[in-house]
Amino acid sequence: MNLNRRQALGLATGAAAFAATGFRALPAMAAAEDAEKKLMEFAGGKALETGRITLTAPEIAENGNTVPVSVSVESAMEGDDMVESVMLLAEGNPSPDVATFRFTALSGVAAVTTRMRLAKTQNVIAVARMKDGSVYMDKKQVKVTIGGCGG
């Protein structure tokens, strides 16, 4: 195929525009719903209870690139009283997944701290699934001054 410069440019911008809308518009609208769906999947049909799980995140994050978050779950971590896994979700990110943590009896305490990216002001959700199948949730809103995705 023979393209002159003008045609080539036109093609390139067209493709870029398509890529941009395709990438941005869809996930942005669907993120909250997507998070909801992930939550339901993780819960496996169980009702989401409150309590036992604590999500610690700053109220205002100046830089969305590194937002410190901690999750801890009250549990003896022995026998049947055990936290199986904890999932972290961000409602307003291009993709809601943040991380999934799995604990064992050797963990001693079900607690984890990490740093995450937040694209904009949004809710961060932590859910814990216990060995007996019950599911606990905590939610925190974090205000973000500078977004952490894209750029």
Add this chain to the structure above:
Amino acid sequence: MAKSKPRVKVPKSAAAGEVITIKTLISHDMESGQRKDKDGNPIPRKIINKFACTFNGEPVFECELDPAISANPYLEFSAKVPQSGTFKFTWVDDDGSVYEAENTIEVQ
């Protein structure tokens, strides 16, 4: 990106059955796949997608990470130490490379 270098902080000794805190940090860009280069082409995703910690071969803690984890992923978690032994840490990159670290602990 320069070679990813893991850093791990584990106490040198503990009492039997004590729950200790482990801190890990690894230098890595965690390229999210959302960013574009200056020509507008998306930069392909390249992140550490898995981390695991074992003690004498037994699993202690593991996690799956998504692009929403910050660059230079930092993880802090707990471990129960029943006896002296070795903690092994592994990070798995999207491109298949595995970064490892080891740390021994003594029970007094």
